[in-house]
Amino acid sequence: MHNFDRKIERRGSNCVKWDAEFVTDKVMPMWIADMDFEVAPAIQRNLQERVAHGVFGYQFLSDRYYEATMDWMRRRHDFHVEKEWIAYVPNVVLGIALAIQIISELGDEFIIHTPVYGPFYRAIQDTGRTVVESRMKNENGYYTIDFEDFESKITEKTKAVILCNPHNPVGRVWKKEELERVAEICVRHHLYIISDDIHSELVTKEHKHTFISSISEEVAERCFTFTSPSKAFNLASIHVANCFIQNQELREKFKEICEKSHATENNAFSEAVLLGAYEESEEWLDELNAYIEGNLDYAVDYIQKELPNLTVYKPEGTYLLWLDCRKLGLSDDKIHDFFLAECHIAVNDGTFFGEEGKGFVRMNVACPRASIAETLKQLKEEIEKLG
Numbered sequence: 551m552h553n554f555d556r557k558i559e560r561r562g563s564n565c566v567k568w569d570a571e572f573v574t575d576k577v578m579p580m581w582i583a584d585m586d587f588e589v590a591p592a593i594q595r596n597l598q599e600r601v602a603h604g605v606f607g608y609q610f611l612s613d614r615y616y617e618a619t620m621d622w623m624r625r626r627h628d629f630h631v632e633k634e635w636i637a638y639v640p641n642v643v644l645g646i647a648l649a650i651q652i653i654s655e656l657g658d659e660f661i662i663h664t665p666v667y668g669p670f671y672r673a674i675q676d677t678g679r680t681v682v683e684s685r686m687k688n689e690n691g692y693y694t695i696d697f698e699d700f701e702s703k704i705t706e707k708t709k710a711v712i713l714c715n716p717h718n719p720v721g722r723v724w725k726k727e728e729l730e731r732v733a734e735i736c737v738r739h740h741l742y743i744i745s746d747d748i749h750s751e752l753v754t755k756e757h758k759h760t761f762i763s764s765i766s767e768e769v770a771e772r773c774f775t776f777t778s779p780s781k782a783f784n785l786a787s788i789h790v791a792n793c794f795i796q797n798q799e800l801r802e803k804f805k806e807i808c809e810k811s812h813a814t815e816n817n818a819f820s821e822a823v824l825l826g827a828y829e830e831s832e833e834w835l836d837e838l839n840a841y842i843e844g845n846l847d848y849a850v851d852y853i854q855k856e857l858p859n860l861t862v863y864k865p866e867g868t869y870l871l872w873l874d875c876r877k878l879g880l881s882d883d884k885i886h887d888f889f890l891a892e893c894h895i896a897v898n899d900g901t902f903f904g905e906e907g908k909g910f911v912r913m914n915v916a917c918p919r920a921s922i923a924e925t926l927k928q929l930k931e932e933i934e935k936l937g
């Protein structure tokens with residue numbers, strides 16, 4: 551069993567999470583979505599071998615890269631992908647921004663289910679398109695898509711829905727029936743589906759991830775499916791992600807815009823890490839998921855018993871807790887500061903995920919359990935002082 555309890559010093563490594571200006575010595579960073587765990591041994595070994603070679607000129611991706619990706623998707627997810635469907639992109643958000651551009655014109659509309667990962671807004675807005683929010687239903691922290699609202703938001707200008715599965719920040723792993731309803735609406739209204747499945751490897755044991763494009767051929771023909779080993783295997787800075795596109799016309803357009811945007815070049819480590827992850831680290835991933843679920847259970851249990859003014863629902867996937875802080879008695883704009891200045895915990899402010907996130911924070915628990923225990927104790931002490 552891998553030792554996920556080991557604390558690794560990340561300060562001083564130009565690490566966004568730990569070396570951000572506001573993360574002073576006293577602060578425990580539980581914000582941006584990466585993990586405080588070292589990567590799986592096979593990934594480390596592949597990287598060490600690549601480094602030992604000593605030459606880092608221009609690279610391409612070999613057949614093995616594509617084989618490993620297809621094989622992983624089949625083995626781990628029972629999901630069929632063909633080599634031609636795979637387009638490498640350095641990262642998912644860039645890929646989403648490029649997909650948006652090939653299926654729409656300036657001013658066209660994209661629907662997102664909010665609250666949702668902030669860069670979805672930016673990918674739509676920065677390319678001159680319009681965000682249309684469909685607010686999800688929230689019952690004591692359990693979120694569901696409001697299908698009536700979603701459908702009512704579709705206009706002639708709507709080109710696609712951008713789906714987050716598993717959903718960041720609310721932690722839902724969409725059920726097959728839910729995805730079928732999304733897909734049915736998209737087919738009926740001729741919408742494309744941009745599905746961000748970056749968290750698909752991080753799922754709790756009672757849940758199973760489904761790729762929306764696996765629902766039917768008709769659905770697959772309108773899908774862009776984004777995956778990456780970067781979240782679950784902690785490789786965000788290496789820049790390796792894939793977009794699967796079954797539809798040949800869309801695929802050609804996507805590959806063309808990637809080339810024109812100079813977004814096709816990988817680096818000397820992209821293939822090394824993907825092979826280390828997909829070929830050899832499945833057991834490590836199972837252990838990681840078990841550890842993360844232990845963290846989620848620990849934190850959710852503690853919060854529910856000791857911090858009655860916070861509402862939390864155990865996420866079905868991801869390592870992110872979505873904390874409803876509206877009962878703390880603080881104004882919305884003070885909540886994030888309270889966590890940082892008083893409790894010494896850096897979390898993401900809920901408004902990063904849209905207006906719907908007002909009064910919420912997102913807490914990342916991908917760290918040794920002892921750090922969570924300490925942090926939650928601090929949180930309790932400070933909340934008690936609020937009276």
Ligand SMILES: Cc1ncc(COP(=O)(O)O)c(C=O)c1O
Nearest residue numbers: 583641642643644667718746748
């Ligand atoms: C849903 C989602 N998509 C994309 C990303 C970022 O991916 P990338 O760094 O590959 O752009 C994140 C990171 O937290 C995420 O949560």
